[in-house]
Amino acid sequence: MSVMKTKAPADLQITAEQILLEAYESKDPSLKLTEHKINDLEELQQMQLKKRTEYENALRMNRLNIGQWLRYATFEIEQRDYRRARSVFERCLEVDPTNVTVWIRYSQTELKGKNINHARNVLERATTVLPRVDKLWYLYVNLEETLGNVVGTREIFLRWINWRPSTNVWKHFIYFESRYGELENCRKIFEKFVVAYPKTETWLYWTSFEKQHGDVVDIRNVYTLAIDSVMSLGKDFLDETLFVSWCDWETQQKEFARVRALYKFGMDHLTGERRDRLFEQYTIFEKQYGDREGIEETIMQKRKMKYEQLLSEDPYDYDNWWLYIELLEGYNDTNELLEQTYSKALETVPRSQSKPDWEKYVYLWLKYLFVTEIESVDISSAREGYKKLISLIPHKKFTFAKAWTNYAYFEVRQDDLPQARKILGQSLGLCPKRKLFKSYIAMELKLKEFDRVRKLYEKFIETWPTDVSLWIEYAEFENQMDDDERCKAIYEIVTNGAEILPDEERKEAFNKFIEYLMSTYQYSEARNAYSKFLLLFKHDTVIWIKKAVFELTIPSEEQLNEYLLRANQNEDLEFEFEVTEESKQRTRKEIEKALAFAKATNNKSMRVMLFQAFKEFESVYGTKDSQETINERFPTVVRRREGDEEVVDYVFPDDQFDSKQVEDVEDSKPKSAMQKFLENAKKWKEKQT
Numbered sequence: 001m002s003v004m005k006t007k008a009p010a011d012l013q014i015t016a017e018q019i020l021l022e023a024y025e026s027k028d029p030s031l032k033l034t035e036h037k038i039n040d041l042e043e044l045q046q047m048q049l050k051k052r053t054e055y056e057n058a059l060r061m062n063r064l065n066i067g068q069w070l071r072y073a074t075f076e077i078e079q080r081d082y083r084r085a086r087s088v089f090e091r092c093l094e095v096d097p098t099n100v101t102v103w104i105r106y107s108q109t110e111l112k113g114k115n116i117n118h119a120r121n122v123l124e125r126a127t128t129v130l131p132r133v134d135k136l137w138y139l140y141v142n143l144e145e146t147l148g149n150v151v152g153t154r155e156i157f158l159r160w161i162n163w164r165p166s167t168n169v170w171k172h173f174i175y176f177e178s179r180y181g182e183l184e185n186c187r188k189i190f191e192k193f194v195v196a197y198p199k200t201e202t203w204l205y206w207t208s209f210e211k212q213h214g215d216v217v218d219i220r221n222v223y224t225l226a227i228d229s230v231m232s233l234g235k236d237f238l239d240e241t242l243f244v245s246w247c248d249w250e251t252q253q254k255e256f257a258r259v260r261a262l263y264k265f266g267m268d269h270l271t272g273e274r275r276d277r278l279f280e281q282y283t284i285f286e287k288q289y290g291d292r293e294g295i296e297e298t299i300m301q302k303r304k305m306k307y308e309q310l311l312s313e314d315p316y317d318y319d320n321w322w323l324y325i326e327l328l329e330g331y332n333d334t335n336e337l338l339e340q341t342y343s344k345a346l347e348t349v350p351r352s353q354s355k356p357d358w359e360k361y362v363y364l365w366l367k368y369l370f371v372t373e374i375e376s377v378d379i380s381s382a383r384e385g386y387k388k389l390i391s392l393i394p395h396k397k398f399t400f401a402k403a404w405t406n407y408a409y410f411e412v413r414q415d416d417l418p419q420a421r422k423i424l425g426q427s428l429g430l431c432p433k434r435k436l437f438k439s440y441i442a443m444e445l446k447l448k449e450f451d452r453v454r455k456l457y458e459k460f461i462e463t464w465p466t467d468v469s470l471w472i473e474y475a476e477f478e479n480q481m482d483d484d485e486r487c488k489a490i491y492e493i494v495t496n497g498a499e500i501l502p503d504e505e506r507k508e509a510f511n512k513f514i515e516y517l518m519s520t521y522q523y524s525e526a527r528n529a530y531s532k533f534l535l536l537f538k539h540d541t542v543i544w545i546k547k548a549v550f551e552l553t554i555p556s557e558e559q560l561n562e563y564l565l566r567a568n569q570n571e572d573l574e575f576e577f578e579v580t581e582e583s584k585q586r587t588r589k590e591i592e593k594a595l596a597f598a599k600a601t602n603n604k605s606m607r608v609m610l611f612q613a614f615k616e617f618e619s620v621y622g623t624k625d626s627q628e629t630i631n632e633r634f635p636t637v638v639r640r641r642e643g644d645e646e647v648v649d650y651v652f653p654d655d656q657f658d659s660k661q662v663e664d665v666e667d668s669k670p671k672s673a674m675q676k677f678l679e680n681a682k683k684w685k686e687k688q689t
Contacts, residue, residue, distance in 0.1 A: 048079060051075055052072075052075075055071070055072040055075065063095050066095075066096060066099055066102060069088060069089075069091070069092035069095070069102070070101070070102070070105055073085045073088040073092070073105070073106075073109070076088055077113075082109075082113050082115070086110075086118075089102065089105070089106040089109070093106075097129055098129070098130060100130065100133050100135065103122065103123075103125075103126040103129075103130070104135065104136070104139065106122050107119050107123050107126070107143075110122055111143070116143075116147070119143060120140075120143065120144075123136060123140040123143065124140070126140075127140055127156075127159075127160075131163050132163065132165075134165055134166065134168075134169060137160045137165075141153055141157065141160075141172075145176070153176065154177075157173045157176065161189075161192065161196075164196055167193075167201070167202070170189065170193045170197075171205065173189055174186050174189050174193075177189065178209075178213070183213050186209065186213075190209070193206070194206065194226075198229060198230065198233060198237070199237075200226075200230065200239040200242050203222070203223075203226035203229075203230070203242060204242065204245055206222050206226075207219060207222050207223060207226070207246075207249075210222050216253065219249065223245075223249075226242055227242065227243075227246075231269065235269065235270075235271065238269060239274065240266065240270060240274045240277050240278040240281070243262060243263070243270075243281075244278065244281050246262055247262050247263060247281070247285065250262065251285065251289075256289055263278065263281075263282040263285065276303070279302075303327055304324075304327065304328075307323060307324040307327065308324075311324065316348055316350060316357070318345070318357075318360035318361055318364055319360065321341075321345040321348075322364060325338065325341055325345070325367075328341060342368045345364055346364065346368060348361075349392060353397055355397075355398045358393070358398070358400070362389070362393070362400045362402070362403055363402075365385070365403075366389075366402065366403065366406055368385065369382050369389070369406070369410075372385060373410065373413075379414065382410065383410070386403075386407040386410060389403055390403065390404070395430045395431045396431075398431075399427070399430070399431040399433065401427075401433050401435035401436045401439065404423060404427040404436055404439075405424075405435075405436070405439040408420040408421075408423045408439075409443075411423060412443070417447075420443070424439070424440045424443070428440070432463050434464075437456060437460045437463075440456055441453055441456050441460075444456065457473070457474040460474075461474065466501055466502075468494060468506070468509050471491075471493070471509060472494075472508070472512050475487050475490040475491050475494075475513075475516070484520065487516065488516075488517075488525075491509065491512070491516065492513075494506075494509045495510050495513055495529070495532065495533075496532070503537070506536065507537065507540075507543075510529065510532075510533045514526050514529050514530060517529060518550075523554045527550070527554075530543075530547045530550060534547065538597065539603065539606070541594075541598075541610060544590070544591075544593075544594035544597075545591075545610070545613045547590055548587045548590035548591045548594070548613070548617070549587070551583055551586040551587045551590055552579055552583050552584070552621075554583060554586075555580075579621060584621050584622075587617060587621075591614050591617070594606075594610050595607060595610050595611070595614075595654075598610060599654070599655075604635075604650050604652075607635065607650070607652065608635055608650055611630070611633070611635060615630050615634060633653050634653075635650040635651060635652045635653070636650070636651050636653075637650060638650065638651050
């Protein structure tokens with residue numbers, strides 16, 4: 001017998017707390033920002049003027065930047081200048097009066113400054129402008145209740161519920177009245193509440209209130225009113241939860257006879273699943289307070305008889321077949337009956353040629369085949385079942401891709417891959433569907449059979465040649481295979497030779513092609529693709545602008561080589577480079593080409609858009625001189641009236657400059673003898689006069 005020896009604990013024990021404390025004490029000190037101290041009033045005023053100027057300039061450039069307005073207001077609050085802060089908020093609200101954040105910050109600012117009346121005015125305006133925003137109402141209500149203005153709070157709530165807000169608002173109003181003991185007011189609110197939201201949840205909330213604050217008569221009256229009101233709306237609005245709640249409460253009152261009467265009344269007026277759920281609750285009640293013998297068997301037999309009756313009336317109701325089978329699956333010792341039920345259900349082949357009717361029937365078959373294969377492990381029966389299902393479906397009118405794919409994957413699970421391919425090939429021959437093609441392609445991809453995938457894509461495109469998404473999927477597949485030549489060939493086919501494609505789909509194909517070329521750093525070919533793109537869509541301003549912007553995204557050879565060298569060492573490195581002056585000049589050249597084309601075609605709207613894009617480009621990448629130049633060339637808006645309509649036109653300085661040059665050329669030409677004679681005659685007449 002061996003004896004285990006243990007080492008004695010060390011005299012000095014180190015705890016986790018000591019380790020964390022040492023780590024905290026030895027950490028590096030945090031960096032501190034440089035502090036700028038203001039020594040006198042003049043420096044403070046200079047700082048304030050500088051900051052205000054910065055904010056005003058920023059807002060002058062972009063008035064819609066709400067964050068800038070809020071920062072401006074926060075700065076004025078920090079300077080204790082509430083008058084200016086209030087002015088900033090008001091100006092911001094003139095820009096966007098529907099911004100909830102601005103209203104909230106405005107009211108909170110007034111509250112922090114203890115300007116209660118100002119805060120009330122702000123919230124009053126906010127709830128008037130945005131009555132559907134609950135947060136503003138909540139702030140208003142909270143303010144008045146905090147100030148002890150119960151009457152004012154009640155008035156605000158009453159105004160609020162006139163807008164039919166969410167149920168939480170009604171509940172908060174009721175809770176507010178109950179806090180101050182105004183139970184009659186609560187009941188009046190409930191009367192309006194159930195009219196606005198005549199749902200079971202609303203009535204149950206009222207009954208829970210009466211259970212806390214009312215008596216037996218009040219509770220029973222509310223339940224009675226609830227049942228009568230909901231039934232008056234129709235049986236579709238009647239819910240079993242209302243009966244269950246009432247019966248549970250009556251059970252607590254030991255009114256068992258009343259409970260049974262309520263359950264029977266509910267089952268007489270409810271239908272479908274609601275009746276079934278109420279019957280389940282009735283069964284639970286009888287288990288607790290009635291005779292327990294045979295209850296489970298009675299329930300099962302009752303539901304079974306109900307489904308059998310429904311199916312005898314309409315054997316083509318596959319929803320009932322499905323529910324009946326699920327009922328049998330939930331009980332033991334029903335395997336033989338379940339098999340018979342499946343046989344009867346599958347023998348009822350749909351009489352109509354409507355696909356929705358067949359869909360339920362096919363899914364019932366698929367459920368049976370799954371059970372046969374997985375649970376019963378009867379492979380031969382499952383295979384025969386799949387063959388019979390395929391033979392029953394009228395493939396000339398419609399088919400079900402799920403049936404074919406399940407059949408094929410069944411054969412894959414049996415290690416019979418040729419048979420699976422034969423099944424999918426047969427499906428494509430009988431009824432080619434997109435889902436079938438995609439399922440077949442997905443299967444071959446999992447099997448790494450890429451040559452088969454290519455053949456399937458070719459067949460896919462032959463079937464639907466006008467679907468550009470198929471061409472793009474095929475090209476992306478080749479891209480994943482790192483086959484650049486195939487990928488480019490597919491894109492070139494769809495962009496060059498597919499005249500049958502609509503314009504929008506051809507544009508999508510061109511955009512994908514260019515994205516691919518740029519992702520593989522083939523910038524010269526991408527430029528050629530853009531040129532072809534423009535030949536087809538010369539009047540599309542967006543394409544001109546994209547081509548100009550594209551020139552900015554092209555790096556120089558040195559930048560590209562440097563990135564590729566660094567990318568070999570770090571695969572996660574992002575490609576970032578500085579835009580060169582050469583790229584900027586290329587972009588300007590492209591925009592000038594577009595402007596020349598728009599001018600030649602007299603497309604003024606296109607010229608305006610191009611000038612706007614040119615101006616934005618120069619504002620980012622241009623110099624002061626280039627920005628001034630584009631501003632001088634920017635068109636001006638001219639409005640004139642033609643009859644009763646006002647026509648908006650644009651005047652381009654470039655056109656005026658060209659016409660002036662033409663006039664100068666005309667003036668410089670030598671005058672003919674007839675022109676000189678007419679001028680002398682005009683001067684003689686003026687002299688005689």
